[in-house]
Amino acid sequence: MRKFFPVIIFLLGINLSVAQTKSTKAMVEELMDKNLLMVELTDYARNNINSDKERARFFYHWISENIQYDYEMLERHNKDGWTDEDVRLNESPILVFEKRSAVCAGFSVLYKWFMDEMGIENQIIDGHIRHLTNQTVEPDLDTGFSHAWNAIRIDDIWLIVDSTWAKQFETNVPDYYFDISPEKLIITHFPTESKWQLLEKPLSLEEFNNSQYIDPLYYLVGFTEKPSLKQDKDFFYFVWKNNPNRNWMIRLGYGTDSINYEPVPGIQVINQDGYTYYKFAKSLIQEKTAFKVDLNDFNEEKQ
16 A cells, blocks of 8 residues: 655746756757758767867757657557567667657666767656656556656766756746755655766665655756755744745645645744745644645736
8 A cells, every 4th residue: 555645845836937058058049940860960069169077058958949748659568568669669779869759767777879880978867757747656656757867977977868858848948957956856766776866875765755755847847945844843844945046926725635635724824044944733724645746827917
């Protein structure tokens, strides 16, 4: 039976405008209509980009812009498992490139091919991810949440790259999942081999499932610290460091599952030393509860 753990969930109803790495992103955009072959792309990168890290970033952007996620294949996998054809398509970087679509396995295989061609040491990482709809990972049961991403070694340092998840930001493809910090990646990604957490002290599966779930967009919009839930004898305090970049409309909900939430009653708002505190009575909240935060852009300058 799946255990339920208290979590804080962030749903961000905003339109992002995130600064891009202009050089490599602009190069990718200039090549969109040229329909280059794989070898022509690698030649282009060698001839126009000087550093290994920027070449790796170039192919991160190229894949996220040119390879579409195959949701029909994912649906087949979740319903009946992989077909032989699905496996064949996602194991071959050439077929992924030609078809221009894949699931995460195909994204990571194609990225590995480009890194091999660039002479950059790399590794495909297998594991599982958690999401708003699947906040705890059970590897034997969560086949629909298995995932693959990449690690690359630049200047003797391993960096994490997930070109599949860059796609979730649609037209704004930021660098967030290129060289993402291990501390942020572990919020959502749990590798099968703990060494690929790249943490000084890797988390166990139980520690991962008990840790706070935060939507990655929380950091992309400018927040720098994890929010926290503090308490004393009589009250809970939901606390976050204010974001100087925008004004926000915050709604705090609670529920006993990951689907249905009600507004937290009787909130007292306290602003102090650059932090906001939502204070509310513990007696109004059930013992096993998940809290959800709807975080929406409320920039007064645009009103």
